[in-house]
Amino acid sequence: MTTQVNITDVAKKATVSQNTVIETTHLCREFGQGDTLVKALTDANITIERGEFTAIIGPSGSGKSTLLQLIGGLDNPSSGDVFLDNKNINHMTGNELSDFRRDHIGFIFQAYNLIPVLSAQENIEYIMLLQGVPATERNKRVDNLMHTLGLEGLGDRRPAELSGGQQQRVAVARAMVSKPSIILADEPTANLDSKTGADLLDMMKELNEKQNMTFVFSTHDPKIMERAKRIISLVDGCIVADERRS
Amino acid sequence: MLIVKLAFRNILRNRRRSLLTLLSMGGGFFLLCLTLSMTEGSYSNIINIFTQDHTGHVQIHKENYLERPSLYKTINHADEIISQLEQQPLVLGVAPRIYSPSLAYGKNKTFPAQVVGIDPEREAKTTHLENKVNEGQYLTRQLANKTNKDAYFPAMIGFSLAKNLQLTIGDELVLISQGIDGSIANDIFNVVAIVGDAGSYERMNVYISLTAMRTFLSIAGDSSKVHELALILSSQSQARKFAASTQSALKNESLSVDPWQVVESSFYKSMQADKKGSYISMGIIIFIVSIGVLNTILMGTMERTREFGVLKAIGTRPLAVFTLIMLESFVLAIISCLIGLVLALPVCFWLASVGISMPEPIDMGGIIFDTMLGEVSWFVVLLPSVVVISSTLIVSFIPALRAAKISPLKALQAV
Numbered sequence A: 001m002t003t004q005v006n007i008t009d010v011a012k013k014a015t016v017s018q019n020t021v022i023e024t025t026h027l028c029r030e031f032g033q034g035d036t037l038v039k040a041l042t043d044a045n046i047t048i049e050r051g052e053f054t055a056i057i058g059p060s061g062s063g064k065s066t067l068l069q070l071i072g073g074l075d076n077p078s079s080g081d082v083f084l085d086n087k088n089i090n091h092m093t094g095n096e097l098s099d100f101r102r103d104h105i106g107f108i109f110q111a112y113n114l115i116p117v118l119s120a121q122e123n124i125e126y127i128m129l130l131q132g133v134p135a136t137e138r139n140k141r142v143d144n145l146m147h148t149l150g151l152e153g154l155g156d157r158r159p160a161e162l163s164g165g166q167q168q169r170v171a172v173a174r175a176m177v178s179k180p181s182i183i184l185a186d187e188p189t190a191n192l193d194s195k196t197g198a199d200l201l202d203m204m205k206e207l208n209e210k211q212n213m214t215f216v217f218s219t220h221d222p223k224i225m226e227r228a229k230r231i232i233s234l235v236d237g238c239i240v241a242d243e244r245r246s
Numbered sequence B: 001m002l003i004v005k006l007a008f009r010n011i012l013r014n015r016r017r018s019l020l021t022l023l024s025m026g027g028g029f030f031l032l033c034l035t036l037s038m039t040e041g042s043y044s045n046i047i048n049i050f051t052q053d054h055t056g057h058v059q060i061h062k063e064n065y066l067e068r069p070s071l072y073k074t075i076n077h078a079d080e081i082i083s084q085l086e087q088q089p090l091v092l093g094v095a096p097r098i099y100s101p102s103l104a105y106g107k108n109k110t111f112p113a114q115v116v117g118i119d120p121e122r123e124a125k126t127t128h129l130e131n132k133v134n135e136g137q138y139l140t141r142q143l144a145n146k147t148n149k150d151a152y153f154p155a156m157i158g159f160s161l162a163k164n165l166q167l168t169i170g171d172e173l174v175l176i177s178q179g180i181d182g183s184i185a186n187d188i189f190n191v192v193a194i195v196g197d198a199g200s201y202e203r204m205n206v207y208i209s210l211t212a213m214r215t216f217l218s219i220a221g222d223s224s225k226v227h228e229l230a231l232i233l234s235s236q237s238q239a240r241k242f243a244a245s246t247q248s249a250l251k252n253e254s255l256s257v258d259p260w261q262v263v264e265s266s267f268y269k270s271m272q273a274d275k276k277g278s279y280i281s282m283g284i285i286i287f288i289v290s291i292g293v294l295n296t297i298l299m300g301t302m303e304r305t306r307e308f309g310v311l312k313a314i315g316t317r318p319l320a321v322f323t324l325i326m327l328e329s330f331v332l333a334i335i336s337c338l339i340g341l342v343l344a345l346p347v348c349f350w351l352a353s354v355g356i357s358m359p360e361p362i363d364m365g366g367i368i369f370d371t372m373l374g375e376v377s378w379f380v381v382l383l384p385s386v387v388v389i390s391s392t393l394i395v396s397f398i399p400a401l402r403a404a405k406i407s408p409l410k411a412l413q414a415v
């Protein structure tokens, strides 16, 4: 069994282009069983290249969050595989998966989810501390990002002392700072007013363009989705459209 | 370092709850410390009073004299052993004794009596016999060895024996026993003191000097044989160790050196049983405190479930989350111990020096206890610390494990 799996892994590595960050194959996620069976995601085959700026859209309950959670290694698929940087993350467990998430994925949540007892600067630094990045390098990266995201002067504030928009910008900085392969954001603007949400998206897009950072985010908001360079549409757990825009 | 910072920040975050946890754990420490101080203190006090009454901390006998006493089971060259023992700094007193169960005649009555030959000065350094003289005068060396004008040796007699025989100071006492040569030992003594009271150990005893005893038993020629050596040490807790080292130092298989725990084994056993009782009450304190701590830690970790989800989602290892929770509890436990210590130490010192005087003195086998004394020792302080810290870590283990094991997604979805 294991050898078979390894052979597929190796085969994948050979075929997948160097630029592919994510590839999902026949990805399915079901909840419950029998009468209560819910197919949250059905046979999703997605390939995301480095530097893409992708929106996942669809009505409520269509499986957007489910897809992002599977890609981020927060949930396990019922069947199918997720390859991130050519590694099958469904075979990882415990510390391996923890470290992989730490080094390869940045998360942005709808509810900001900053660590309340840490200041903005400490929140941004957190992952680098886990990684053991030296202090000078840490400070350089934090300062750069705080400047880019317009957070200057807010470094010492605790999350509770920041507005929603500021908190989400700190969250973007936290996700960006360790230079992950991809940033996954599940409805990052849903808790923000539309102006602040649009501004946040513009900043993310700027980071995408200037630093070639790969983003995948989900949204309901037409104003937000129009900023995406690629839109994947989900309906009832099935991908119904996948269009790139120039 | 990161985890340590997080732990301290989290403790400071909900100050009121941390304070309540600290107070309940510190209170638990305080109660444990006092209970322990009182039990240990009372027991040391009881042991001290008990051993200083007549037993001493360590006794030396020939072979199995304790189980089957006999006139002939004597310790030879006792003088040498005594001077050897008295050189040891730990030894405060060595009292040689010769026993002879006898018949005592008073005015016109006869009663059995235990006659004890003692070295009055050494006995006074070892036990409280001198303090128990309630009429007359304690046997001093001059008094003891100089027979009175009628050539009678002086004797101190127990309170009950004096009453039964209707004897008072200055009266004549006749003792009859068996001499070492099988002859009938038979002598008249002059009552110089009455010792103890109706309840005390020596109520039916007669005390005479070793010289008088040897004359009485016709062993006057051999001045270095005794039945018993009772030793008092500077600390009763050294008794077992000292007995063992003395046993091997004596290099005499026929002598047996026993600590008071062996000599007075029934007293020792009943005390141990009593101690168990107080450990049970301490167990109950620990249990109650632990439940309270479990409650706060469980609440604290439950409401932070989402946060643990975030920490784990962004790459914190499960073990680090586990360590974080354990560390928070550990820090709280240490601070609690310090608080408890600051509160408990003055009280313990007060208990150790002044103590609580009992409304009614307790009479244990003729020995009176009227004050409950506390004790201050490393044991009294360290045991509660170990107990508070380990019970906190034990009750934190389950919430910590839960937080370490929960999937980040489930934790993130928790409300």
Ligand SMILES: Nc1ncnc2c1ncn2[C@@H]1O[C@H](COP(=O)(O)OP(=O)(O)OP(=O)(O)O)[C@@H](O)[C@H]1O
Pocket (backbone or CB within 6 Å): A031, A032, A038, A039, A040, A058, A059, A060, A061, A062, A063, A064, A065, A066, A067
């Ligand atoms: N833990 C779960 N147990 C059972 N069903 C679930 C669970 N999580 C999601 N689902 C179901 O899976 C489907 C997809 O849910 P998902 O959260 O991915 O939708 P979504 O597109 O993110 O919706 P929204 O826009 O409201 O956030 C829904 O029908 C949902 O009810």
Ligand SMILES: [Mg+2]
Pocket (backbone or CB within 6 Å): A064, A065, A066, A186
């Ligand atoms: Mg969703």
